[in-house]
Amino acid sequence: MSDAQDQEKGRVIGIGGVFIKSPDHQKLRSWYEAKLGLRGSPDQGLTLKWRSHRQPEEEHLTVWSAFPNTSEYFGPSTAPFMINYIVDDLDALLRKLEAQGVEIDPKREEYDYGRFAWIYDPDGNKIELWEPAARVK
Numbered sequence: 001m002s003d004a005q006d007q008e009k010g011r012v013i014g015i016g017g018v019f020i021k022s023p024d025h026q027k028l029r030s031w032y033e034a035k036l037g038l039r040g041s042p043d044q045g046l047t048l049k050w051r052s053h054r055q056p057e058e059e060h061l062t063v064w065s066a067f068p069n070t071s072e073y074f075g076p077s078t079a080p081f082m083i084n085y086i087v088d089d090l091d092a093l094l095r096k097l098e099a100q101g102v103e104i105d106p107k108r109e110e111y112d113y114g115r116f117a118w119i120y121d122p123d124g125n126k127i128e129l130w131e132p133a134a135r136v137k
Contacts (some may be wrong), residue, residue: 004114009088009089009092009093010083010087010088010089010092010093010094010095010096010135011087011088011089011091011093011131012086012087013052013060013061013087013088014050014060014085014086014088015062015083015084015085015086015092016051016061016063016084016085016086016128016130016132017045017062017063017064017065017082017083017084017128017130018029018062018064018065018066018081018083018084019045019061019063019064019065019066019067019073019074019081019082019083019084019128020052020066020067020080020081021066021067021068021069021071021074021080022066022068022069022080023069023118025066025067025068025069026066028066029045029066032064032066033091037086038064040064040065041054044063044065045064045065045066046064046065047061047063048061048062048063049061049137050062052112054111060086060132063113075125075126076124076126077120077124077125077126078124079123079124079126080127081125082125082127082128083127083128083130084125084127084128084130085127085128085129085130086130086131086132087129087130087131088131089131090116090117090129090130090131091114093129094117094129097119102119102120102137103119103120104117104119104120105119105120105126111133112133113132113133114130114131114132114133115130115131116128116129116130116131117129
């Protein structure tokens with residue numbers, strides 16, 4: 001990849017979250033805690049912090065969370081999982097994806113920790129895109 005491509009905005013720069021549906025999400029969360037040491041809040045999951053290879057001074061985070069099977073958060077996808085990708089410029093990426101014919105959910109959300117949008121892959125899996133408001137310190 002050239003330096004010019006490297007600097008182009010509208011890219012995925014990491015995985016922001018992994019979300020899994022389960023018929024017994026508390027049991028699943030407990031299993032991951034006991035077997036893999038993934039400890040977190042029952043309501044918000046856990047946070048794994050990491051640093052960018054290109055900008056090691058910046059700390060990022062990836063959230064892992066189990067959802068009840070009844071959660072509609074992944075809808076209309078019927079997949080039992082959803083991946084959240086961290087992006088460097090949500091608007092630029094959405095413009096690129098729209099030009100490429102990618103299905104984009106019209107819903108947008110904004111919080112003090114960032115902006116969110118959703119797209120769908122060819123199999124109908126819902127993908128969450130997150131542009132953090134500021135780097136985690």
